[in-house]
Amino acid sequence: xxxxxxxxxxxxxxxxxxGLKIAARTYRAWKRPPRIAARTVTDAxxxxxxxxxxWTFNATTQRWQMTPEGxxxxxxxxxxxRRQEGLAGTSRGAVDRAMRTLGLEGxxxxxxxxxxxxxxxxxxxxxxxNRDFTAPVPNLVWVTDFTYVRTWAxxxxxxxxxxxxAQRIVGWHASSSMRxxxxxxxxxxxxxxxEREGNQVSPGSLVAHSDAGSQYTSIRYxxxxxxxxxAPSIGTVGxxxxxxxxxxxxxxxxxx
Numbered sequence: 390x391x392x393x394x395x396x397x398x399x400x401x402x403x404x405x406x407x408g409l410k411i412a413a414r415t416y417r418a419w420k421r422p423p424r425i426a427a428r429t430v431t432d433a434x435x436x437x438x439x440x441x442x443x444w445t446f447n448a449t450t451q452r453w454q455m456t457p458e459g460x461x462x463x464x465x466x467x468x469x470x471r472r473q474e475g476l477a478g479t480s481r482g483a484v485d486r487a488m489r490t491l492g493l494e495g496x497x498x499x500x501x502x503x504x505x506x507x508x509x510x511x512x513x514x515x516x517x518x519n520r521d522f523t524a525p526v527p528n529l530v531w532v533t534d535f536t537y538v539r540t541w542a543x544x545x546x547x548x549x550x551x552x553x554x555a556q557r558i559v560g561w562h563a564s565s566s567m568r569x570x571x572x573x574x575x576x577x578x579x580x581x582x583x584e585r586e587g588n589q590v591s592p593g594s595l596v597a598h599s600d601a602g603s604q605y606t607s608i609r610y611x612x613x614x615x616x617x618x619x620a621p622s623i624g625t626v627g628x629x630x631x632x633x634x635x636x637x638x639x640x641x642x643x644x645x
Contacts, residue, residue, distance in 0.1 A: 428483075435479055436487040438470060443493060460644060462495020463488065496644050513606050517622035518598050522634040524554040528583060528590045531559070532598045533605075534635035535571055538643055548572050550579040550597075551638055558638070559583065572604045573613060580617065592618025600635075601626045 397413050404411055443459035446452075458469065463484050470479040488494065524530040535548035548571050550560040560579030564571045576597070583590055597619045599605040605623060614621050624631025 431479075432483050432486055434476065435470060435483045436490060438473055438476060439466065439484070439487045439493070440491060442469070443491065459493060460496045462497075465495070513601055513623045514611075514621035516598075516624050516631060517596050517620065518624075518631075520630060520633065522553050524552075527552055527554045527588060528595055529554065530596050530598065531579065532632060532635045533572065533576065534600060534632055534639060535567075535602075535604075536639035536643060546571055547642070548575045549635065549638055549642070550575045551635060552579075553634065556634070556638075567604065569604050569607045569609050572599075572602075573610055576613070590617070590619075593620075594618075596620045596622050598622040598624070598632065600624050600632045 397416055401411055401413055401416070443456060444453045445456050447454050458466075461469065463481055466484045466488070467479060467481055470476045470484065518530065522530075522532065530553040531550050532553060533548065533550045535546050537544045537546050543565070545563055545565060546567055547561060547563045549558055551557065552559050559582055560575035560577075562571060562574035562578065564574075580590055595618070597614060599622070601623050604610060605621075611621060
């Protein structure tokens, strides 16, 4: 307006004489709207994405319910969001602010009960995996372990068998005791499930890896592996990294 030979104040003065009251700052605010900070935009995008991933609508109950991602802490949220389109540069601070606004808090894992009790007199098979938890095809490497969960009635032990190829749980079993049946039952279930799916395990082709717990070194368990043509593999005592895949599965199960 000034470039065209008109000043703002004289024009507004004339308008006020005509009964139209407009302040000069109102015109300038309209002419130059305030800039939105880049962090404000990023925080809004991060908050919207976390809200989208942390809750889902249940058509059966007609309610919103939390997803497993809703239990993530900051570290996992940052890793997940950076894989989303347009959020590769998500910062930890943006995730902290979004979680605080949405009332989310990651669940912390705690382990106080000892479940792996090696038999000092038992003979153990060697470690055939050497921490290589990969497989080119199914039914080549299975890893197994058990953990505990707290219930109103006390501790319940849950054993899993996971196929390394797809990292899929192919067998599981829950029991109130740590007897050998706790680890034998999910193995039988896994073998039956594979046969039912038409993908039967071929004798001599499968490796079953576990930790050095006394259940996995027992005579009953090792004889059952031998009858099924499954090669046993056991990690070293006191080294969780030798069965790291199952430790991760156990931790996620107990957390979620």
